[in-house]
Amino acid sequence: MNDIAVQQVFSDDDELQARDSAESIREHIVEIVSDSGEGAQKCGQTFGIVGARMGNGVWTVEIIPAEIQPPARTPDGASGIRIRLGEELMTNMGNEANLVVAFNEQVLRARIASGAYNSKTIVLLDNMWASDESEDIRTEYSEALAEFTDYGLEVHELPIQEECLKIVPDPRKGKNMFVLGMLSHIYSRDADKALDEITKIFARKSEKIISTNHELFKAGYLFAKENIEHHFEIVGKAQTDKSMVVMSGNQAVGLGVMASGMEIVAMYPITPATSASHYLADDFHRVGGFVHQAEDEIAAIGFAIGASYAGKTACTITSGPGIALKTEMISLAAMAEIPLVIVNVQRGGPSTGLPTKVEQGDLLATLFGAPGDSPKVILAAATISDCFHFVALSRKLAESFRIPVILLTDANLATGVQPFERPDVTCDWFSAPVDQSSWDESVLAYDWDEETGLSARPIPGMRNGEYVLTGLAHNRNAKIAYDTTSNQEGCDMRSRKLAALGRTLNVPEIHGDPEGDLLVVGWGSTLGTIEEATDVARENGHKVSSLHLRFLSPMEPGLEEIFKRFKKVMTIEINYSDDPKAPLITDENRRYAQLAQVLRAHTLVDIDCWSVVSGHPLQPGNISRVIIDHVTEIEGGK
Amino acid sequence: MFGLKSDWSLDTNDRYFTLDDYAGAEPRWCTGCGDLGILATIHRVCREAQILPEKIVSVSGIGCSSRLPHYMHTYGFHGLHGRALPVACGVKSRRPDLDVWVATGDGDCFSIGAAHWVHALRYNMDMTILVFDNGIYGLTKKQTSPTTPEEYQTNTHPGGAILPPLNPLTVSLGVTNVSFVAQMVDWNPPLLYETIKAAHDHKGTSFVRIIQRCPVYMEQMNLDMMDDPANLLLLKHENGILVPEGVDRLFENQIEHDPMNLANAMAVAADESKMPVGLLYRNPDALCYDELSNAGLDMIDEEKLAGVNDALDSFTI
Numbered sequence: 001m002n003d004i005a006v007q008q009v010f011s012d013d014d015e016l017q018a019r020d021s022a023e024s025i026r027e028h029i030v031e032i033v034s035d036s037g038e039g040a041q042k043c044g045q046t047f048g049i050v051g052a053r054m055g056n057g058v059w060t061v062e063i064i065p066a067e068i069q070p071p072a073r074t075p076d077g078a079s080g081i082r083i084r085l086g087e088e089l090m091t092n093m094g095n096e097a098n099l100v101v102a103f104n105e106q107v108l109r110a111r112i113a114s115g116a117y118n119s120k121t122i123v124l125l126d127n128m129w130a131s132d133e134s135e136d137i138r139t140e141y142s143e144a145l146a147e148f149t150d151y152g153l154e155v156h157e158l159p160i161q162e163e164c165l166k167i168v169p170d171p172r173k174g175k176n177m178f179v180l181g182m183l184s185h186i187y188s189r190d191a192d193k194a195l196d197e198i199t200k201i202f203a204r205k206s207e208k209i210i211s212t213n214h215e216l217f218k219a220g221y222l223f224a225k226e227n228i229e230h231h232f233e234i235v236g237k238a239q240t241d242k243s244m245v246v247m248s249g250n251q252a253v254g255l256g257v258m259a260s261g262m263e264i265v266a267m268y269p270i271t272p273a274t275s276a277s278h279y280l281a282d283d284f285h286r287v288g289g290f291v292h293q294a295e296d297e298i299a300a301i302g303f304a305i306g307a308s309y310a311g312k313t314a315c316t317i318t319s320g321p322g323i324a325l326k327t328e329m330i331s332l333a334a335m336a337e338i339p340l341v342i343v344n345v346q347r348g349g350p351s352t353g354l355p356t357k358v359e360q361g362d363l364l365a366t367l368f369g370a371p372g373d374s375p376k377v378i379l380a381a382a383t384i385s386d387c388f389h390f391v392a393l394s395r396k397l398a399e400s401f402r403i404p405v406i407l408l409t410d411a412n413l414a415t416g417v418q419p420f421e422r423p424d425v426t427c428d429w430f431s432a433p434v435d436q437s438s439w440d441e442s443v444l445a446y447d448w449d450e451e452t453g454l455s456a457r458p459i460p461g462m463r464n465g466e467y468v469l470t471g472l473a474h475n476r477n478a479k480i481a482y483d484t485t486s487n488q489e490g491c492d493m494r495s496r497k498l499a500a501l502g503r504t505l506n507v508p509e510i511h512g513d514p515e516g517d518l519l520v521v522g523w524g525s526t527l528g529t530i531e532e533a534t535d536v537a538r539e540n541g542h543k544v545s546s547l548h549l550r551f552l553s554p555m556e557p558g559l560e561e562i563f564k565r566f567k568k569v570m571t572i573e574i575n576y577s578d579d580p581k582a583p584l585i586t587d588e589n590r591r592y593a594q595l596a597q598v599l600r601a602h603t604l605v606d607i608d609c610w611s612v613v614s615g616h617p618l619q620p621g622n623i624s625r626v627i628i629d630h631v632t633e634i635e636g637g638k
Numbered sequence: 639m640f641g642l643k644s645d646w647s648l649d650t651n652d653r654y655f656t657l658d659d660y661a662g663a664e665p666r667w668c669t670g671c672g673d674l675g676i677l678a679t680i681h682r683v684c685r686e687a688q689i690l691p692e693k694i695v696s697v698s699g700i701g702c703s704s705r706l707p708h709y710m711h712t713y714g715f716h717g718l719h720g721r722a723l724p725v726a727c728g729v730k731s732r733r734p735d736l737d738v739w740v741a742t743g744d745g746d747c748f749s750i751g752a753a754h755w756v757h758a759l760r761y762n763m764d765m766t767i768l769v770f771d772n773g774i775y776g777l778t779k780k781q782t783s784p785t786t787p788e789e790y791q792t793n794t795h796p797g798g799a800i801l802p803p804l805n806p807l808t809v810s811l812g813v814t815n816v817s818f819v820a821q822m823v824d825w826n827p828p829l830l831y832e833t834i835k836a837a838h839d840h841k842g843t844s845f846v847r848i849i850q851r852c853p854v855y856m857e858q859m860n861l862d863m864m865d866d867p868a869n870l871l872l873l874k875h876e877n878g879i880l881v882p883e884g885v886d887r888l889f890e891n892q893i894e895h896d897p898m899n900l901a902n903a904m905a906v907a908a909d910e911s912k913m914p915v916g917l918l919y920r921n922p923d924a925l926c927y928d929e930l931s932n933a934g935l936d937m938i939d940e941e942k943l944a945g946v947n948d949a950l951d952s953f954t955i
Contacts (some may be wrong), residue, residue: 053955245953255953259946263934264731286945288934292731295757299724302717302754306728309715309734310695314728328718422954425946427939433731460713460729460736463692468707468714470664479663480708 019310022188022233027057027086029094030187032179033111034103035072035503036079038063039176044081045417046197047183051083052246052419053193055236058083058089059528061617063111063413065211073129073137075110082116085187087237088309089381090418093527095621097121099186099230101179104129105144112151114616119152122230124182126175128161156228163223167215179211181220188233191221219404249387249413253343254279256391257315259423261430262341264314266292266303271355272411272589273319273345297325301342303558305333308340309469311434311459313399315341315391320349320362323406324369330404331370332471334494337457339398346410346524348615356412360524361575363594366406367553373491375498377405378553382527385420386550387413392429399431401497402457408552410574412617439465444495445478453496467594485534491517507562512538512545515565518631520546521607522572526618530572533623542631549595560603562578567634570608570624577611579606659691660684662711672850672860673702673770677709678832680739680768683838689737696739697726700744700765702777702852703770706741720751723758723767730763731931738765739838745775748806750786759813761927762842768834769806769845772852773859780855787859806847806916809909811900817842818923820879820917824850825864828882829915836879836917842926849913863913873897873906873916881916889915903954 030047034040041062048060063080070077083098084094096118102108102125111117129141148155164171164178171178177198184194202210247255253276257265265284267277281291286342294300297318304314318326323344333340348354349361366378377397381387387409394405439458447465458465467478471486474480481487510519511531522530527548534546545566549556563569577593578585592600596609610626612618660681667673684694694712698704700719706712713736719726726740747755747769758767774792775781781794785806789798810819818840822833830848837844849862863869872889874881878897886892891912895902903919938946 019868049955244955245950248954251953255946255949257943258949261942264728264931266728283949285934286949287942288937290731290931290933291830292728292931294724299727299754299757302721302724303728303731305717306715306725308728309725310733312727312732329721332718357883386896420955422950424942425950427943430939430942458713460695460733461692463690466692466711466713468716469707470709470716471718472716548749565678 001071022231024233024235026234026616027090027094027095028098028187028232028234029082030183031063031080031082031097031100031111031116032176033063033078033080033100033107034419035077035107036068036070038060038079038103038172040080040103042201043176043180044083046180046194046201047189048083049083049197049246050184050189050194051085052244054190055238056234057086057088057238058085058246058417058419059090059092059094060417061093061412063104064415073104073106074352075106077115077419078107078110080107080374085234087235089238092532092620093617100124101183102126103175105141105148108182109144109147112148112306116235116238117153121153123148123153123155124228125155125157126160127157128159130157135427149557158227163219167219168212174213174216177216178220178223181217182224182228184217185221185224186228186230188231238368238419244419245422246417246419247384248275248415248417249381249384250276250345250415251279252387253317253345253391253409254283256388258284258289259388259425259429259598260392260395262315262395263287263289263293264307264310265289265317266294266300266307266314267317268294268300268322270297270319272323272347272414273317273322273343275414276317276343276345282444296321298329298335301326301329301340305329306339308338309460311461313339313395313431315343315395317343317345319345319347320365321352323362323365327369328371330376330406331372331374333404334370334374334376335471336469337402337455337494338469341394341398342406343391344406344408345414346408348613349572354615356411358525358617359364359574359613359615360408360410360526360594361613362408363523363552363575364597366408367598373495375502376493377401377403377404377498378408378551379405380408380524380550380552381413382524382548382550383420384413384416384418388420388423395431397501401501402455404498408524410525414520416525434461435459436461438463444476446474446476446490448476448489448493451496452500453493454500498554502557503556505551505556507558508547508549508556510545510547510562513543514562515545516544516545517567517634518542518544518627519563519566520544520572520627521549521569521595521599523549523552524544526572526574529618529620529623532620533627536620536624537627537631540628542628542635544627544631552598555598555602559599560605563603563605563607568608568630569605570610570630571599572618572626573611574613574618575611575612577609640779646833653690655685655688655691657681657685660711662707662709662714665709666705667702668863670851670853671702672772672848673706675824675827675830676768676770676848676850679834680710682831683835686835687838689827693735694737694739695729696741696742697722697729699743699751699773700777701743702772703741704746707943715826718809720746720749721754722746723751723754723932726765727758727761727763727927730765730928732935734928734932734935740767742767742769744769744771744773744783744785746808748804750885756813759810759816759843759845762817762924763928764843764926766834766837766844767846768837769847770850771806771847772850772856773803774852774856776852776855790859793801805907805910807914810845810862811904811907811919815924816845816919817921818844818917819919820844820846821913822848822915823847823860823863823870823913824848826885826888826915828885829879832880832882832946833917838922840841841922869913871906871912871914873914873918875917877920878917
């Protein structure tokens with residue numbers, strides 16, 4: 001490709017022409033799938049960011065194999081990314097993909113098996129395997145292609161490898177940018193913005209690498225223009241005049257830590273939480289913070305508790321198995337009233353479970369997983385914006401209520417990328433400097449207020465405030481107390497703090513009408529999916545509303561009143577529950593999904609549930625069917 | 639930080655602290671317990687150094703030894719079994735002005751907390767670790783600990799402990815970046831004082847294993863050593879623990895040992911025919927992790943705000 005051609009393609013006139021011939025659509029779901037290490041995710045993230053910069057609604061979710069280097073060309077090794085790109089705000093991954101770029105046919109088979117595509121899905125497949133020197137591979141390729149045709153996919157075999165070889169000797173590194181170029185033409189993207197993002201990606205690399213990747217992008221763009229008939233336009237209408245940021249949930253957690261004024265994050269590597277700490281390792285120094293990689297999960301929370309005790313409220317970031325290990329320390333923080341922020345990026349369980357996949361399986365473990373009564377605040381982020389704001393909120397709650405705060409996010413939020421309004425951080429967000437004034441000697445270390453359970457906290461260094469914190473039962477004076485009244489009083493006071501916090505919360509808002517046949521209750525990352533599915537059911541004439549909880553301890557107020565206005569209430573969750581139709585399962589022994597269990601106990605309303613532990617995020621298509629099935633049953637019973 | 643000089647004592651000559659100022663609640667250890675002497679020695683070291691009581695944080699785990707914070711009139715953190723060291727490291731991470739002491743035992747440090755022991759030595763944050771090693775679980779009533787002598791009968795091994803005891807000195811010396819390893823016995827107050835003082839003066843993590851009598855569950859182990867000082871080996875050196883005049887007459891076995899020599903320290907530690915007392919190893923130049931974790935401590939809010947905004951800029955579209 002010569003420079004003149006590039007100039008022509010990217011001149012204003014040509015781009016305008018390209019737009020004219022494009023088919024206007026409201027939204028599309030695009031996937032890029034490859035073997036691990038071929039850069040599909042980077043390609044998709046960049047495609048998403050360009051969309052966000054063009055004012056589109058964007059939701060991206062990564063397709064991650066569990067192994068670092070799974071065998072090449074196997075369904076298990078499918079790695080990649082899904083981007084849902086629309087005119088308006090996108091809040092979830094959507095249903096079947098409209099268009100997929102596949103680097104080989106085997107990874108495509110894995111995605112078909114997981115129901116990611118339907119008969120209308122357009123497939124752009126690298127045809128390099130058709131002429132592979134191995135006869136086995138050639139056979140696999142032709143067999144798979146026959147499978148795809150049977151399935152009804154619209155497959156275009158394209159010489160992606162061949163075209164990339166004209167620019168780079170090993171297209172394993174670089175093919176992704178060629179594909180980005182292709183997609184940019186297909187979806188009428190602003191090529192300058194894409195080139196700009198490519199420059200950012202390789203900012204730390206040499207000029208040569210940047211220019212090679214630019215060249216690959218341009219080649220892909222030209223190739224699509226000349227060879228691919230599909231050409232769409234998705235106008236960005238989600239853009240407001242407000243400044244927007246775009247990031248993953250884990251990056252949002254990291255930035256939230258920085259904006260909260262916390263200075264210590266103590267962690268131990270665990271998927272899918274670790275990337276939050278990776279981000280902080282890069283940027284925490286900007287606010288004078290430090291990431292401590294501890295020797296294990298227990299040491300990580302111990303270190304954070306030590307820093308908190310000494311006056312610098314700290315944060316530890318982990319996932320389910322890490323929470324299990326930290327349980328004793330969380331209980332100590334509750335007992336000794338040490339402010340602390342714990343972020344749990346939930347993954348599939350039980351045990352080591354599904355490390356890279358999503359589940360909302362830790363609600364009960366965080367609520368109750370501790371010896372004795374260990375009250376703590378539990379928040380669940382529903383959006384990527386929440387991941388940011390809730391960390392800052394958690395730090396404030398932890399200090400105001402002298403209590404550990406657990407923020408639940410999940411693998412879906414962790415790797416999902418979505419634009420949100422740029423937060424307006426001010427110095428008020430930061431924690432106050434460590435108080436080193438003298439302590440009033442007449443005030444005890446746990447001078448509990450009878451009504452709220454709250455008390456002020458002496459910080460090491462405060463003269464006359466010396467006390468010994470202990471995880472043993474203790475009285476207001478922090479002295480070990482085995483008598484018959486002290487432990488009761490301590491438990492009363494620590495629990496009362498939750499009641500006090502609960503009094504400050506608002507009754508949650510209902511999505512849809514305030515009364516009807518069915519109320520769907522959710523929590524965490526399923527917000528967008530549940531609301532979209534509820535809307536579909538409502539459009540079909542059903543009286544369905546939904547409610548999403550963000551405070552899980554203390555529980556948001558007014559729930560019983562709300563529930564009573566509906567004929568039926570059910571939760572939809574990503575965790576285990578018995579299928580009521582399964583063998584041996586009766587109304588008596590049926591085990592409910594986690595939020596359902598809590599809400600049933602909390603409100604005495606006979607709440608039903610639907611839940612699944614497939615490891616996949618919920619999709620609005622499936623969920624609207626679940627909702628319609630349930631509401632139809634109620635309607636039939638009228 | 640907070641306008642305080644690290645050498646704060648220059649500004650506080652109007653306060654003088656006596657032993658009583660460091661003494662907390664009445665100790666509840668058994669009569670004849672070696673912990674009582676260790677506690678009194680810590681009070682003396684604090685008094686001699688005139689440390690501000692409010693700047694001391696004594697951190698402990700669980701066990702007889704770990705009751706120590708309650709007996710100090712300072713800030714204290716009596717946490718979880720085995721987990722004193724991570725907490726102590728966290729306390730020190732952003733508070734270089736605090737004087738951190740750790741009281742732990744052979745079960746707390748060498749068994750349930752063994753991972754933290756190894757890593758705390760490697761972090762080498764400025765703190766003093768005193769391991770009260772009586773070779774037995776006392777608080778839970780006579781179970782085998784990692785340092786229980788072989789064949790010693792316990793409630794978990796009524797036929798006698800089945801494994802040879804762990805050698806905490808060779809383990810400690812084997813940790814990369816370890817900077818201070820000493821061993822002492824609780825029944826020699828002048829030497830114990832000099833040992834704890836040297837440990838406290840050392841910048842970095844000072845690890846002191848104190849062989850400590852448990853008259854209730856482990857009388858025999860230490861009686862042999864007390865009755866016959868020939869079982870002990872005094873380590874002497876001009877860079878080692880100061881041996882007060884006359885004290886060395888108690889030791890019939892003495893060697894000159896340069897604490898800068900790690901290979902010799904390892905050899906002394908590995909020779910289990912005699913119990914070495916004194917400073918085995920000291921490296922004043924080892925990297926201190928707290929100097930890294932303290933980075934950015936002086937940043938003011940306006941700088942932080944600029945930092946947050948710079949970070950947000952890189953995500954702004």
